[in-house]
Amino acid sequence: MLSEFATEQVVRGGVAGAGLLLLAMMIGHALGDYPLQGHFLATVKNRHADISGFFGGxxxxxxxxxHALTAHALVQAGIVWLITGSAVLVIAELVLHWVIDYVRCEEWISFTLDQALHVGCKMIYAVALVAGLL
Structure with missing residues (x-):
């Protein structure tokens, strides 16, 4: 079941509806990737990071x-759920955010590509909702 906000945007349709959904998800993404992630999750989610400072040396x-990477991906998925109300998008965001951040921590992609992939996911979610695919 879609959230009231998402339902309103689906009814609005077109670029306006998808654009408002995208804007809401981008605000949520910024909150989830920066203040809600914090230094602990940002560091510990990387299996190559020195985390001894968090554990008394x-x-x-x-x-x-x-655990840290999954917790961060769950926060991002929760934000998508609050905005859209879509269980399908929650699962998609959980899996995709986890994989994108994992490959970033492995340094297979740059920070810029990491963020572009996250934005791309949100764009696809918004268009899929407004197009009635979900």
Whole structure:
């Protein structure tokens, strides 16, 4: 079931509806990637990062990066859910955000491409909603 906001934008249709959905999701993305992510998740989600400063100089729990990356992706998915109300988009965002951030942490892509991929996902979500594909 779509949120009231998403339903209004689907009814509005066209570029205006998709644009407002995209704007809302971009605001949510900025909140989720910066203030809501914080230094801990931003650092610990990278399996190559030195996280000893968070754990009294010790190595920290084995596999902690998986928990941190998943927590961050869940925050982003939750934001998409609050904006759209779409369970399909929640699952898509959880998986896609996790994979995009993983490949960024592996340095297979640049920060700029990482952000462009996140924006691209939000664009696809907005168009899919307004086009009635979800």
């Amino acid at each position: 010790g190595p920290g729990p084995k596999g902690m990066w998986i």
